[in-house]
Amino acid sequence: MKNKKILAVASQGGHLIQLLRLKPVLDRFDTSYVSNQYREGMGKDFSLVTDANGDEKLKLILLFLQMSWLIITKRPDVVISSGAAPGFFAVMLGKLIGAKTIWLDSIANAEELSLSGKKAGTFADLWLTQWPNLASPAGPKYQGRVL
Amino acid sequence: MIFLTVGTQLPFDRFVEIVDNFAATHPEIEIFGQIGEGSYQPKHFEYCAFLDEHAYKAQFDKASLILAHAAMGSIITSLIESKPVVVFPRRASLGEHRNEHQLATCKNFESLDGCYVTYDKAQLLSTLDDVTNLHGGHLGLYANQELLNSIEKFILA
Numbered sequence: 001m002k003n004k005k006i007l008a009v010a011s012q013g014g015h016l017i018q019l020l021r022l023k024p025v026l027d028r029f030d031t032s033y034v035s036n037q038y039r040e041g042m043g044k045d046f047s048l049v050t051d052a053n054g055d056e057k058l059k060l061i062l063l064f065l066q067m068s069w070l071i072i073t074k075r076p077d078v079v080i081s082s083g084a085a086p087g088f089f090a091v092m093l094g095k096l097i098g099a100k101t102i103w104l105d106s107i108a109n110a111e112e113l114s115l116s117g118k119k120a121g122t123f124a125d126l127w128l129t130q131w132p133n134l135a136s137p138a139g140p141k142y143q144g145r146v147l
Numbered sequence: 148m149i150f151l152t153v154g155t156q157l158p159f160d161r162f163v164e165i166v167d168n169f170a171a172t173h174p175e176i177e178i179f180g181q182i183g184e185g186s187y188q189p190k191h192f193e194y195c196a197f198l199d200e201h202a203y204k205a206q207f208d209k210a211s212l213i214l215a216h217a218a219m220g221s222i223i224t225s226l227i228e229s230k231p232v233v234v235f236p237r238r239a240s241l242g243e244h245r246n247e248h249q250l251a252t253c254k255n256f257e258s259l260d261g262c263y264v265t266y267d268k269a270q271l272l273s274t275l276d277d278v279t280n281l282h283g284g285h286l287g288l289y290a291n292q293e294l295l296n297s298i299e300k301f302i303l304a
Contacts, residue, residue, distance in 0.1 A: 004302060013154060014220035021223075021290040025299045039200060053156075054245075078302050102298060108219045111251040126301045128294075131255075144294030147223070147286065 004029045007076035009090040012037035015083040021146040088116040095123040102126040150210035151180035158185030162235050165268050167191050217249035229283035233263045260284040
């Protein structure tokens, strides 16, 4: 199973902590991590990207270019993210190169999906919310949570 | 020791000021805060703007109580370490965040064991006055099996 290449992407803090709670699955594959901060548990295959959010246009452009480079050079079979901006770009670009894409919206979004989560729905093959009340036939599915 | 954290992304002066008021009347309680780039400067406890991962962990490990904005990272870490966490949400209506998801987080985690949600100054201070009755929650290191299975199945499909 190790031969499947996974790119696991999240911004620092809560998004990354949630992504790393998937380690029992991610560790079974050849997983590379991408974030704007290193965190214990990501191992040696880690790439640093810039910290950007929806309000910072220039940083978003830089982040997009960094993510494009990573997707082109790493050629993952699967891209998975729990948020936010870096994950959205990764899922979008991953879809463009034909990777399977997974978006797990943060458990912090209990009443509506995150902004990046709503946009990611277009590009995610598996689009998940962690709140059953937010699941719908045309929207994200609920299939468990990080807690 | 109490560890106050408001994350690294945005300041949270309103929360920091309430904790400073509490510290002024409780000099016997040691408090350390990671308070971001706010404009309010605490006078009654030690603080810094940012801690790196190791310094954060050191302060976190020393603490017997965590005081945090309503961010999932702080809540999850507190539950894993079985430390009681008192949560105070940022409000977008007061310019403290981009949207009201921290209020939603609070509403949905009110009943979570070991997580003490407070919505205003009075509630926060009364919770802190009752500090000996707060206990830590329990949480494993990983996501629930349903989610792990579903993601693995999807990757292998």
